[in-house]
Amino acid sequence: MSKESAVFHRHLDHEFLSLARGDGNHLILENGQKILDASGGAAVGCIGWGNKRVAQAVMNQILDIPYCATVFYTTKVQEDLCRDLVDSTGGKMSRAYIVNSGSEAMEAALKLARQYFLELDPPQPQRAHFISREHSYHGITLGALAVGGHAFRRANFEPLLMKNASRVSPCFAFRGKEPGESDSDYVKRLAKQLDDEFQRVGPANVCAFIAEPIVGAALGCVPSVSGYFKAVRSVCDKYGALLIIDEVMCGMGRSGTLHAWEQEGIAPDIQTIGKALGGGYQPVAGVLANHRVVDAVARGTSAFVHGHTYQGHPAGCAAALEVQRIVREDGLLKNVQAMGDLLAKGLHERLAHHPNVGNIRGRGLFWGIEFVADKDPLLLFPDDAHVSMDICEMGLQKPYSINVYPASISTIIISPAFNATKEVIETIVETVSRLVSDYFGKVEAM
Template sequence: MIKSLIHSMIVCPDMEKNYPRITHGAGPYIFDEEGKRYLDGSSGSSSVSNLGHGLSEIGEVISEQIGKIAILPTHVFSSAIVEEYLSELVDFAPKGFTRAWTVMSGSEAVENAIKLALQYHQLMGSQRYKIISRWSTYHGNSIFTLDVGGMKFRRQRFIQWMNNFPHIAPAYLYRKPAELSEEEYVQQLADEFESCITREGADTIAAFIAEPVVAAALGAVPPPQGYFEKISSICKKYGILFIVDEVLTGFGRTGKNFGIENFNVVPDIIATGKGISAGYYPLSAIIASEKVMEPFIKKNEAFMGGHTFTCNPVAAAVGKHVLKLIKRDSIVENSRVMGELLKKKLETLYKYDIVGDVRGLGLFCGVEFVMDKVTKAPFPASYNISKLIGEKVIKRGVVLYPGKGSVDGVLGDHVMIVPPLTIKEEQVDEIVNALEESIIEVQNEIAKSAKL
């Protein structure tokens, strides 16, 4: 029990439990008050501390910038640090992205990306306002972004406040209809997208939004082959903007600068966050393509968005330094190489009965647990398998990110393995060994309780 905390889903959720207190971190490790060391295979909560913990040089960057100026009246002044950072940020984005704008959280980035898309259409003389999204996806925790997202158990409590934007099925290869080939499955998903557009009225749809690799809602699920190519061409056909939610997948997590660069498509707007500052300062951003910015520039009309900490100089100084470290230390390449190794080693876990699927891209991997490997039947929710696995790995000094609900919003267990992008081979082994031992322990417990 923590006396003054409003316990919440991702902050010490169990009111009765005494959580170990973390005192500090160094590289991929964090340490508690008792001196116990944990490998942070969750990178904060989650996939944030891409450069590892304890980089005091970023403290110096913050202190230096605060010594100069911490915040300024941005309605009448600009600052060199923000201008330099935005220019480096668009250079880091795929070709054709020319302008950026920062806020503080992923939810704000997604919501503002949508607002930018809506204003784009208004400037183009259209009243398109609907956003098509997918079930089993997460785009943030404000009521608007929960609505656009598709995590049923997170939306449920706030459903009265939701407009019910159209949602289509997730692209979830492991759970595709068995009778369809991968290609047929992709075609089915594309057809569903197209019929959703025609049913709603193409001239009402402003944008389609998707995570390039689905994070917590499914557990690190990349799309099937050719999926985004088909979806993106349908967007183009109907004049719909394609927004990618790169809050988790940006800045090297998938082995490319941005997750969408793994596929052969170019989106219109990127919403990003988390690894953008490696967790050293609250920072997120929207990055827009030249096409999206064109009507704003032509009409000399400003984006109708803004928060107190928009384009904050301290955040810009941190973001700029983090970008420098990402490039200097070849972080994106390390994510690709170590990610391939991690996935290969995780695939050895297929020998265990409860391991149904191993997936991922770069250092963004997931393992899905099933009760029956052949039918892919999930465990009853009461078993709490992913939570159990999460607890067992912590006992072994490794933190992972467990999740549930991938099958239907309630059933389905997975863990995400999202360590800092700086990790080395021996740390990959440390993670996989802890996970393997935990799987064996859970399997034994299940077998034992079945005999009782």
């Protein structure tokens, strides 16, 4: 790319690779280099690239009607997508709201949670406080950033962020469990901490607790331990607060079930979705709300005081609907489970004993590798280290030519397409293992 680019890139002093096209599990640069996309970008690509069926569905919709002013109209494609999403929850959720990004989805979820309490009879206007978790990420817009716990992304904008948000510890066994502590005792300790936070801010003031079933960008594929979400669901119910589950990165099949909460034995009041919803073929994300929330609005004003020019965008809905049909018709959730097991087994066999690999964790086709300076004793990399990004940048170069994704300072994410084959998974394992070994060998030699 030219240094005279007119694009306001994420980094103005970086020479970005020029992406020409995608083909299945690979990305092809303008110079012809072929890169194995082992992360689907930011865990977005779920059916690979170059799918003509999705492209045709989008093109057909654009030719029919490319835009819908939702203040006046609806479209069949939006109605069909929302029905498909609601039906996929087995009756747990009632309505869907389609937007264009995960950040937009979280903004809508926050407003919907607040409005829910205003619609009750009698209303509870004092409920305006949100509790989330440290080392979480819920979006880059100001509202979403305010309820998130991503310290680096918050830092420059702290004076602009709302103050009615607080955070508790994440459920992160690798770093959070005490020596000899059982999973059940760990869950009890975290549940008590959440309960204590409700008490500190006033239980009647809490609007919602927000959490990712599998923490994505902020920590790198950290699943909760068994029983955690049942415990926090109980705390929310005890005080009448809502539970917002953020599945923008880990949901829509990425974890092995269409909704990650299906593995937790609970259902949320409000859920955000994105990324694998449309597989990268159009910008699309969404919010799902349960009957409790929707019924309160319906009995009250019946109008959600929120809106976007491009909400329910027909082309985005067409892409998402076709991607979800492919996931279902091709049995891709079963493949996510099978290939996820193969990926986990391969990563553990090849890398678990590496002196700089501290933890390998994840579910489905959503796996993180956390690196440490030393694991005996456990010595974490300092906050100013750039280990994950350095590894990702090195991976893009020959002879590796592989795309993995950086999470936190020292964790990479591996999240290939749901239709990845055994051969693709084996290539990912071999290449990532070689990349990690070469990177730390190079560091030691310096």
